[in-house]
Amino acid sequence: MSNIRLNTITKKFGTTDVLKGVDLDIDDKEFVTLVGPSGCGKSTLLRILAGLEQPDEGQVIIDGKNVTSMRPADRNLSMVFQSYALYPHLTIRQNMMTPLKLRDLSTSQRLPLIGPFLARKEYKELFSQVDRTAKILKITELLDRKPGQLSGGQRQRAALGRAMVRNPLAFLMDEPLSNLDAALRVHMRAELTQLHQRLGATFVYVTHDQAEALTMSDRMAVMMHGKILQYGSPEDIYQNPANVEVAKFIGSPxxxxxxxxxxxxxxxxxxxxxxxxxxxxxxxxxxxxxxxxxxxxxxxxxxxxxxxxxxxxxxxxxxxxxxxxxxxxxxxxxxxxxxxxxxxxxxxxxxxxxxxxxxxxxxxxxxxxxxxxxxxxxxxx
Ligand SMILES: Nc1ncnc2c1ncn2[C@@H]1O[C@H](COP(=O)(O)OP(=O)(O)O)[C@@H](O)[C@H]1O
Ligand SMILES: [Mg+2]
Missing domain, CATH: 2.40.50.140 (Nucleic acid-binding proteins)
Incomplete structure (x- = not known):
């Protein structure tokens, strides 16, 4: 079980109101997309959910438990970033075995390998978990390569794989496809949808691309200037937009x-x-x-x-x-x-x-x- 509730979240950066009282309910195993134009506060909201950012007001509730002041590492959520944040000097297997240090990506170069410090039994378990995950993502033959030797789509899958190995309560993804070319993006949309079904896990996905939101989500929250304007199924949002801003943002042309x-x-x-x-x-x-x-x-x-x-x-x-x-x-x-x-x-x-x-x-x-x-x-x- 992993349902998530965001309760009237507000956030200011300096004097700018970035989030103006956001409420969101995410059911267990749901694929929810936060979609809206650049700068509307999507990443900030996701980072607050992950614990990388503190809200000024409001609560983050996971499975009925208030986790607002809990450290990111204790929330058991996995985040996949647009930049993938793979450690360049580690192989894909080592990357997948090393947890992403959510608090401090800037010092990633000096991060020690976790694998050798684990007890033998845990190490073996993690090793075979990586094998299983790599199989699901079809990256087994890439495990010994370093990120620089992978294409964009392969790096994307490796970053996903690292998130999957943790077996988290929910996957949080911030524009994970925006560095890929158009054809691969469409392909990865289908892959992510299938992966979501196979894993039966909760996905919270951030994108500025309305087509991604329409094609992948169970429910999508359309955000603009720090508020959720409408939350519903893609069909509902497309056919029954609550206001003219949602109507204009969703649909192409x-x-x-x-x-x-x-x-x-x-x-x-x-x-x-x-x-x-x-x-x-x-x-x-x-x-x-x-x-x-x-x-x-x-x-x-x-x-x-x-x-x-x-x-x-x-x-x-x-x-x-x-x-x-x-x-x-x-x-x-x-x-x-x-x-x-x-x-x-x-x-x-x-x-x-x-x-x-x-x-x-x-x-x-x-x-x-x-x-x-x-x-x-x-x-x-
Ligand atoms: N750490 C920060 N300090 C100051 N302003 C920030 C910070 N992070 C984000 N912002 C501002 O908050 C607004 C929302 O940002 P963000 O959540 O990244 O939007 P989105 O992900 O929807 O593009 C933007 O105007 C951005 O410039
Ligand atoms: Mg963003």
Missing amino acids: AINILSASVNDYAQICIQNLILDLFAPTQEPNITIGARPEHLTFCDDNPTALTGFVQHIENLGADLYYHVKIKDEQRPLIVRSAAGNGKRHQIDDLVHVKFDLNSTLAFAADGTRLQTHRKLMDELAS
């Missing part, structure tokens, strides 16, 4: 955002277009969000926006059309399957319609507005 208004009948209007969609709000000005896959081309009709094709991104299976709409600063991005209907060319006049079941609406302050396909009775009266 990004969701299309348009300014809109609400008329006296609570109908949503974009420019002259009246959508058959209602937002019960007193605010006249709102924004709407439509993902590229929720826009389609259609014939000219009163519920479609008209524009010109400005640019086409061909991704093989899909085409992303950038459509310039009059008076809109940014083009709308419309996804179209490559084999689907007529191909448009640059400068073509096109008409775009909204999938009203998936179109999202946000109030001026960014919070989500519930929309309805039919006007509710109480509003009609």
Whole structure:
């Protein structure tokens, strides 16, 4: 069992509020991702969980026990860093047998080997544990090499292996894939997901890459400026973003955002277009969000926006059309399957319609507005 609870964690560096009261619940065996733009406080939160940093307020609870003032080494958590932090003068086997000194990475060069100082029985046990771990990670033939003789992906696996040998309560990972090239990153996403299933351990994973969060997590916490804006399954966050910041951050290409208004009948209007969609709000000005896959081309009709094709991104299976709409600063991005209907060319006049079941609406302050396909009775009266 290893469930983790972070209770209203706050942290200041100087006068900057880096974490502004963060609550997070992580279930046993869950894969939870902290995702958000650079500088939003993800690493700080993970370091507080690991014990490398003290919060100003709040508690870290692991399995019901308050560990806030406990040393990192006593928390039995394993951390995997973006830099891998492998000792360059040790072989991979020696690295895996030597615990990472979490408190002081800078003096790693002078760290003594732990192996020779262990009792013979413990040493043998650790040795075979390394063998078992290396097998799982398919790095057995690399055990006698030094980190400098490994590729990025192999070093990544060795760093993971060192964390696994400890058999920790949970694995903490801070952007572990960001030093890898794009193809290897995608490959490692699948490997990490499978590893998580095989180990049946709790993973807390930090990334700025929304695609990593969507593809790997059981639940993801979207962080911005020191707060968690939304915590939920990838499906929920993608389909039901709680506010416009989450909607814009998650999804690639990004969701299309348009300014809109609400008329006296609570109908949503974009420019002259009246959508058959209602937002019960007193605010006249709102924004709407439509993902590229929720826009389609259609014939000219009163519920479609008209524009010109400005640019086409061909991704093989899909085409992303950038459509310039009059008076809109940014083009709308419309996804179209490559084999689907007529191909448009640059400068073509096109008409775009909204999938009203998936179109999202946000109030001026960014919070989500519930929309309805039919006007509710109480509003009609
Ligand atoms: N030790 C520190 N001293 C001062 N400021 C820091 C320190 N660590 C992080 N920060 C600041 O705190 C903010 C959050 O940092 P961090 O948690 O590393 O963000 P992220 O991992 O989301 O990119 C940043 O503005 C960063 O500059
Ligand atoms: Mg970071």
